[in-house]
Amino acid sequence: MTEAEIEAEEKEINSRFNHLLKTMKDRMDKEDRDLLKRAFNLARDAHSEVRRKSGEPYIYHPIEVARIVSEEIGLGPKSVASALIHDVVEDSDYTLEDIERLFDEDIAHIIDGLTKISGIFDMDVSLQAENFRKMLLTLSDDIRVILIKLADRLHNMRTLESMPQHKQLKIASETLYLYAPLAHRIGLYNIKTELEDLSLKYTEPEVYRDIVLRLKNSQNEAHRYLSDFSKYIRKYLKEEGFEFEIKERTKSIYSIRKKMLSQGVGFDEIYDKFAIRIIVNSSREREKSDCWRAYSIVTDHFRPNTERLRDWISAPKANGYESLHTTVMGPAGHWVEVQIRTKRMDEVAERGYAAHWKYKEDSSGQSKLDEWINRIREVLENNEGNAVDFVDEFKMNLMADEIYIFTPKGDLMILPSSSTPLDFSFSIHTDIGLKTLGAKVNGRLVPLNYRLKSGDQVEIITSQKQKPKEDWLNYVVTSKARNNIKSALKSERREIADDGKEILERKLKYIKVKPSKNLIQEMVKYFHLKNSTELYYKVGMQIIDNAQLKEFMRDQNQGFYSYLRKRIIGRSKNDLNKAKKKEKEDASGDDQKFIVFGPDEQEFDYKIAKCCNPIPGDDVFGFITATEGIKLHHKNCPNSVYLQSNFAQRILRAKWVSTKKKEYSSVLVIRGIDTVGLVNKVTQIISNDLHVNIRSINIAGDEGIFEGLITVVVQDKLHLEKVIERLRKIEGVSSVERRFAERD
Structure with missing residues (x-):
């Protein structure tokens, strides 16, 4: 580098740090400023010779992470200092002892939680999942660790373009699977939304670009519409003496994509892409009444969709989120989502639990945080599986949608959606759960596997004689x-x-x-059991009775085991021969040499994954399974994000290399207006005009609308796209899409 370039970089580094200091000016004194300067100088020294993949000096990264921690999350000087040096221990010769000596024990503790894990884990366990578990262990001591970690992930996602494609896909999948839901659960909605949008940019780039382009094309129209709508709202609120501000926005890219998938519709059919947020300036005593008064004014002038009312003011979410949401019919027949909240509620919604520290009198928010962290501790302490199982358990129990349940005395309890009376009884107390005999929901007896709904009042009936049953495990969802x-x-x-x-x-x-010990082992083998404990259990339960014990002794005396071993060995050889024969038959089939894997483009045996049925021309990847070799998945497979996130080391890059013709099944979803002779038109075009074999067809109509599934046999992606294009031209057909199976 030239001296001029070095000087320009130094100037940029100092400029970025000075901007960081400006974001902290209302939260630091002279001592805090000195702390940040010392952290900055240490980070600059530790990373002086290091550059990022983009070619930029590495120090840009910790400065930007610290800025996010300060400006977008709102934490204090110690957290910002920790963000500045969060990679120092891992990436340099500085140790945790050095950090404690140079700063203090508190900052050293945060850095310890942020330092990445080094080491090798079982190949069946995702390293990232193990990192996630370790991060949550630290979270249970200090939530600042996870807030800084989320800031670190956000900046990595913002600068992901410089990474190779396979790394982009891995990191984006992890983010979508773990970090975005975690940000949501903590209440960092802006960060959660940005993480989701950036993840979609790399997991489904074509879809992302299409939605961005459509939003851009409709941006001016949307802005005009929301401005006109807001004018009415401003007029009505001012007439009632409200102090307020209104923010206008469109839905996030990811939420639009999610709606398109869940409702099976196109971009133009998403009816509530518009939204406004009314932020009322209100005292703590009048918050609820002011929000409901504002709601009443809005719905007096615009017709609400009663099914879309969400009241998180009377019953805030577990992460402290408070707001009223409704959807109203605005001018020109457009649905508009309206959110109503106070300034305090808005700051909590933007910055999550970090905002509770500003409003210290709000003990409810902090107690909810403590309750959530205690639930994390429970999951961590009771989890005996591997890291991936743990992450799945965590997502199910601590990131799931919530329902609000009342006790017989009217106390409110928050449970994950799909919870049952058994989940409710264990959440009250373990002893009550273990003694649960039955349950009443809203005064009516229900089975223990009944799925509770928000607003249910639940009474648990117990008995001292009751004991847990094996099938209870099928009824519960909470860890x-x-x-x-x-x-x-x-x-x-x-x-x-x-x-x-x-x-x-x-x-x-x-x-x-x-x-004797040998005799017990012989009995374990004879009865095909796992170990001696299982043998003793079956004897205790009288599953193995006197007659079976006598038969064992008789066979023992007659040299039964010699015969048994021969029989097992004979069967094993027979199974082996069958397996070899099948392998030979598979190898002679047309499945070979269609795909090459990895950077060296090697040929391996593989199987087509049934969840997505990729065909030649599709973007694909290979996944090394535990028992079935390599499975080939479509990049848009419902399992893709889960596999990329949890088993990145078992993912193989893959591409089609052969033009050899072969037939593949693909399922199409067709929708539209039901007309006479529609099925005949569809089959005529597919079979006669395009000469495509129809494996199955199922079309049903209801009140003038039809929807159907058609399984066609095609040669590759281009062939399939030609079929889809022709079907879309049929009069009355509104959409034709390729269907993938639901996630396993």
């Missing part, structure tokens, strides 16, 4: 209920096994047989 049921069943199983051991020894002594 607390599941882990307590498993623990109780294990404990009961151990007690029965202990009794069974005594019974077995007594029975063997009665027939003058010494219960």
